[in-house]
Amino acid sequence: MRRPGAKLTIVVLIAGAQVACKKAPSPAPPIPTVAVVKVKVRSVPVEKEFLATLEGSTTAQIQPQVSGYIREVNYQEGSLVDVGQLLFTLDRRPFIAAVDKARGDYENAVAQRNKSKADVARYRPLVAQHAISKEQLDNAIAAVLGAEGNVQATRGALKTAKLNLEWAEVRSPIRGLAGLAQTRVGSLVNPNQVLTTVSTLDPMRASFSVSQQDYLRYAEALNNPSAPQYAQQRYFELILVNGLAYPNRARDIIVNRQIDPTTGTLQVQALFPNPNKLLRPGLFGKVRVHAGTNRDTPLIPEVAVSELQGKYQVAVIDDQERVQTRQVELGPQIDHAFAIEHGLRPGERVIVKGQQNAQPGAKVNVQQVEGPPVSERQNVAGHDVSPDGGE
DSSP, X not given: OOOHHHHHHHHHHXXXXXXXXXXXXXOOOOOOEEEEEEOEEEEEEEEEEEEEEEEEEEEEEEOOSSOEEEEEEOSOTTSEEOTTOEEEEEOOHHHHHHHHHHHHHHHHHHHHHHHHHHHHHHHHHHHHTTSSOHHHHHHHHHHHHHHHHHHHHHHHHHHHHHHHHHHTEEEOSSOEEEOOOSSOTTOEEOTTXXXXXXXXXXXXXXXXXXXXXXXXXXXXXXXXXXXXXXXXXXXXXXXXXTSOBOSSOBOOEEEEEEEOTTTOEEEEEXXXXXXXXXXXXXXXXXXXXXXXXXEEXXXXXXXXXXXXXXXXXXXXEOTTSBEEEEEEEEEEEETTEEEEEESOOTTOEEEEEOGGGOOTTOBOEEEEOOOOOOOOOBOTTSOBOOTTSOO
């Protein structure tokens, strides 16, 4: 017979085993350590890049003023042409015939007018002698007036015919580089067709669009482009598609009169000298605007900046050693550092190492490090650039 004490012992052992099977509470995770640098300030160049398209300073689409068949292409395609140079010749024969007919009509009208004037001169004394009626004289005077009008009309028709004959020779209205011919000998053309295009290549226009935010930020300089304080320190640099900087810089700009309602941007054009004809219409690039310098601009290493959905942010340590995420607006990149236009103050601490372990609001151990040294701004070729734009 089992004793009651043995049953109690078994119950106690089972309860103890159940307690032993429960997991012990996990220790608190260690506080992560991050490396930070203090936000420094320095004078940095004010720069902004915009996508740009190049076009000639003057571009003329060559279209005929009259319809006709092309008889000759009188220029070398892709060559420089002068003002008034003959580019295309239409078949002149229909226009010569039109001039001959208009001249005949004009001479006939002149003869009819002269006859009507002679009739008036002959009828006046006859009316005074009551040899003919006054009505006949009135009709002769009216005939003179009608003949004068006919002379004017036929004179205008003759001038138009002569002008059409001149327009049978299609000439360039500007000096520039002529493109490929869009039509060939024997083609029937009309005034709605473009035969070729001529562009003045020196200077070239680099067209780019400025957002409304950028316009409001730089409105003073854009609205007064010729003011000495801007003209002396502002210049424009063209970065070509191969990544190299075009050697000739621009200082003159043209600002459009209105914001484009469809895109919400303002069009600006920079005029680049092009003496060697390196730049061609349709070329793409970037216009880098240099607008002097900003003093006391915050500067942080590029490793401190992260991008999320097109926006830039940094991790900042507050006074309680906790992590804060701060959205910033980047300025120009200088070596391995970014200038910060908005979002940071001098002396604040930003994380440069260990961001992956530092969640927003979490407490961290802070290790102060020195940021990388920053030299002066360098251009594409690697040469130092002084604030006034000279090398």
